[in-house]
Amino acid sequence: MGQNKTVWENPADIIRHQQPDHPVMAFAPTVLQENARRFVDGFPGLVTYAVKSNPEEVVIQNLLTAGVRGFDVASPFEIDLIGRLSPAAARHYHNPVRAGWEIDHAVASGIRSWSVDSRSELDKLFARVPTETDRGPVEISPRFKLPVLGAAYDFGSKFGATPELAAELLAEVARRGYTPSLTFHPGTQCTDPIAWESYIGVAAEIAQMAGIDIARLNVGGGFPSHRVIGVEPDLQAIFDEIADTAAEAFGAKVPDLVCEPGRGLSADAYALITRVKSVRDEGDLFLNDGVYGGLTELPIIGNIDRLQVLTAQGKPREGDPQSRVIFGPTCDSVDRLPGEMSLPADIEEGDYVIFHGTGAYSTVTNTRFNGFGAMTHATVMSLT
Numbered sequence: 001m002g003q004n005k006t007v008w009e010n011p012a013d014i015i016r017h018q019q020p021d022h023p024v025m026a027f028a029p030t031v032l033q034e035n036a037r038r039f040v041d042g043f044p045g046l047v048t049y050a051v052k053s054n055p056e057e058v059v060i061q062n063l064l065t066a067g068v069r070g071f072d073v074a075s076p077f078e079i080d081l082i083g084r085l086s087p088a089a090a091r092h093y094h095n096p097v098r099a100g101w102e103i104d105h106a107v108a109s110g111i112r113s114w115s116v117d118s119r120s121e122l123d124k125l126f127a128r129v130p131t132e133t134d135r136g137p138v139e140i141s142p143r144f145k146l147p148v149l150g151a152a153y154d155f156g157s158k159f160g161a162t163p164e165l166a167a168e169l170l171a172e173v174a175r176r177g178y179t180p181s182l183t184f185h186p187g188t189q190c191t192d193p194i195a196w197e198s199y200i201g202v203a204a205e206i207a208q209m210a211g212i213d214i215a216r217l218n219v220g221g222g223f224p225s226h227r228v229i230g231v232e233p234d235l236q237a238i239f240d241e242i243a244d245t246a247a248e249a250f251g252a253k254v255p256d257l258v259c260e261p262g263r264g265l266s267a268d269a270y271a272l273i274t275r276v277k278s279v280r281d282e283g284d285l286f287l288n289d290g291v292y293g294g295l296t297e298l299p300i301i302g303n304i305d306r307l308q309v310l311t312a313q314g315k316p317r318e319g320d321p322q323s324r325v326i327f328g329p330t331c332d333s334v335d336r337l338p339g340e341m342s343l344p345a346d347i348e349e350g351d352y353v354i355f356h357g358t359g360a361y362s363t364v365t366n367t368r369f370n371g372f373g374a375m376t377h378a379t380v381m382s383l384t
């Protein structure tokens with residue numbers, strides 16, 4: 001997807017040499033690989049990447065290089081993408097709702113791990129998915145939910161069975177000859193490990209209710225990225241808490257653990273370079289990108305304050321901080337960043353605002369609404 005062959009020093013280098021008029025997504029492969037190694041080395045189990053957060057092929061390739069061996073895929077497109085880039089990688093089809101043809105496509109592609117959160121969807125799997133493939137047994141993981149805790153938004157309103165239903169589904173999965181496992185997804189951008197603790201405790205209760213020893217427990221995604229200067233996530237503390245909680249909750253029968261980070265892997269490997277289109281009379285700022293472009297998520301989960309403001313020559317603006325309203329380029333009044341943001345008072349039209357930590361749910365949700373969104377990609381050695 002339009003990856004430039006040039007490798008730049010950092011975002012300021014791109015600005016100095018190109019003065020881009022369209023938004024640029026700057027990707028740092030070294031940062032992504034470092035991040036991936038932190039997960040692979042630190043998480044007490046298998047790390048699978050949630051492809052939906054950023055399906056760029058260079059992202060997948062760099063994750064493979066760094067040792068990621070599994071992927072959470074949610075559609076035939078993602079199944080095929082990973083099948084093509086890494087035929088040996090594990091693919092977990094963890095979208096609990098699927099059309100019949102999607103199930104058939106996944107079976108034909110050799111998928112051996114499925115999640116489910118309702119009887120009707122489980123019956124569809126029973127009818128179409130064999131209990132075994134030539135690569136080994138087939139796993140089905142009921143997905144359960146709890147009231148939202150510590151996440152930036154509530155995933156439970158769309159997916160997840162109650163613990164009681166999950167126990168019934170789990171017993172049925174085992175009775176039918178599939179490998180019984182459990183999964184949950186605590187939400188996204190969970191900065192507090194408590195989001196996982198209560199889920200892991202309930203997973204042990206569900207297994208007990210069903211009278212089943214589960215093979216694996218997938219603790220979902222939700223691992224935080226660094227969005228706000230003052231809140232630097234401590235991933236290792238979360239990993240350790242997950243391991244300790246699982247050991248406590250399951251005792252001797254502790255299942256193999258799996259996680260499926262999206263944002264936690266991809267977000268901090270990118271920075272979005274935007275340009276100031278206008279500083280209006282009243283001081284409001286218009287950028288060439290906004291909520292229909294690379295900043296879709298800000299109104300949903302809050303602003304990113306890891307910003308840099310540079311002149312067109314790539315020099316940092318150093319004026320006193322001043323609060324401003326920031327609008328995106330479209331004529332839709334929703335195209336505005338939440339609240340106000342603090343930026344150097346001497347910011348001018350033609351300057352650049354760099355948003356750090358924008359690699360997740362951005363390149364892939366960018367739209368061409370109103371004729372904007374001509375985003376390009378660039379590779380950098382470093383993000384700063």
Ligand SMILES: *Cc1c(COP(=O)(O)O)cnc(C)c1O
Nearest residue numbers: 050188221222223260261262263
């Ligand atoms: C989106 C999703 C993820 C990844 O979520 P992040 O918050 O980006 O880590 C993981 N698992 C499932 C099932 C998802 O739908």
